[in-house]
Amino acid sequence: MIGLAYCDRAGRIYYDEGLEPLADGGIVRPALRDELIPAPPGSVEMILPGRRALTTHGALRGKYALAAMLPAGYTRLLVPAYEKEANAPTLPLFGYTFACVIDDELYVAAMKTDESEDWQPRYFADGELEALLERRTSADPGNRVLAQVALCSREYGCFTAQNVFLERGEAALPVSPKCNARCVGCISEQEPETGLASPQTRIAFETTADELARIGIHHLERVEDGIVSFGQGCEGEPLLRSIVIASAIEKIRAARANGTINLNTNGSMTRGLERCIDAGLQAVRVSLNSFRPHAYAAYYRPIGYALDDVLASIRLAVKRGLRVSLNLLTHPGVTDDAEEIAAMTAFLREVPVTMIQTRTLNIDPEWYFDAVGRPREPLGMRTAIAAIRGARVAVGNFTHTH
Numbered sequence: 001m002i003g004l005a006y007c008d009r010a011g012r013i014y015y016d017e018g019l020e021p022l023a024d025g026g027i028v029r030p031a032l033r034d035e036l037i038p039a040p041p042g043s044v045e046m047i048l049p050g051r052r053a054l055t056t057h058g059a060l061r062g063k064y065a066l067a068a069m070l071p072a073g074y075t076r077l078l079v080p081a082y083e084k085e086a087n088a089p090t091l092p093l094f095g096y097t098f099a100c101v102i103d104d105e106l107y108v109a110a111m112k113t114d115e116s117e118d119w120q121p122r123y124f125a126d127g128e129l130e131a132l133l134e135r136r137t138s139a140d141p142g143n144r145v146l147a148q149v150a151l152c153s154r155e156y157g158c159f160t161a162q163n164v165f166l167e168r169g170e171a172a173l174p175v176s177p178k179c180n181a182r183c184v185g186c187i188s189e190q191e192p193e194t195g196l197a198s199p200q201t202r203i204a205f206e207t208t209a210d211e212l213a214r215i216g217i218h219h220l221e222r223v224e225d226g227i228v229s230f231g232q233g234c235e236g237e238p239l240l241r242s243i244v245i246a247s248a249i250e251k252i253r254a255a256r257a258n259g260t261i262n263l264n265t266n267g268s269m270t271r272g273l274e275r276c277i278d279a280g281l282q283a284v285r286v287s288l289n290s291f292r293p294h295a296y297a298a299y300y301r302p303i304g305y306a307l308d309d310v311l312a313s314i315r316l317a318v319k320r321g322l323r324v325s326l327n328l329l330t331h332p333g334v335t336d337d338a339e340e341i342a343a344m345t346a347f348l349r350e351v352p353v354t355m356i357q358t359r360t361l362n363i364d365p366e367w368y369f370d371a372v373g374r375p376r377e378p379l380g381m382r383t384a385i386a387a388i389r390g391a392r393v394a395v396g397n398f399t400h401t402h
């Protein structure tokens, strides 16, 4: 029996196995048993303020919907269903996942889609991280990028920023203070009228190729199969600064032949990407929420480009032999709409990318549905993931070197 997990107004959690909860997969419905797994270690429960829990018997007064936030390595299959009270606030930018109780244990609607030691939760002894940051930044005091990733390590707990100081795995190289998109759920800059704080503050300066290259070279000197990645959560669109990135790549490759040079981008500027590839870029991860122009435009609100430019960049990177991943911002009811799956598989059959990272989109579900529309025919997130694999494309959540 799938039972209800809910909260009282104070956020205390309760289980009622006599009530069957409803979930939202674009259409409100009961969850299927095989869409549910025990909540994995690292899951975080959250009350949804002003949102009454919804069951097969209707909405419950004084009982608020509970959601879970999944740890890295999992893909969300359903969002919670609820009835919104008047004046309920817009929810902050988190990945709200349907949660329920089975045999007195918390379950979530999710699927394990990747494994990586480097992305397990991290715990630092008192002062340990600060000492690492201090030792490294004092060795290169004028490097503003180093100061930025130190801030991101300390304030946001960013793994790729911390890797710069831990000298392991994938290291962050943020580049651009500006962006040519206005994503509804942007994590580095929210428009004032949303009333929401962005989880990170966007960098405020234009980095130099020297600053970037110094960090890249230092990292690859110490991490044989390391990754250095331009394009991070704390910035805008890196391709707006492709000349600087190309110059940084040349400086890094003049000093180091090992490791992988990667770029995370919205893929908007194909000529800029070509410039980086000519300089030695080896891998690229292109972010998108949809393969349908209207749903893409409704979320990204692009300035001076369109989905076709993004798809052209992906084609170029595959043609040039790069390791190409797509950072698919997934949301039940959008990613698994029949039309979306058809558009996605048609593209993947034509353009064989290496991997799709099924990223849980962090946004208030109703805000997102208002922006891109509810589905005509949601087929279920597992069907969407099976379609990716059916197109012989790997599914994962992290950038791997091999």
Ligand code: SF4
Binding pocket: 179, 180, 181, 182, 183, 185, 186, 187, 188, 189, 235, 236, 237, 266
């Ligand atoms: S592309 Fe990135 S930086 Fe630009 S608006 Fe979207 S989320 Fe923000």
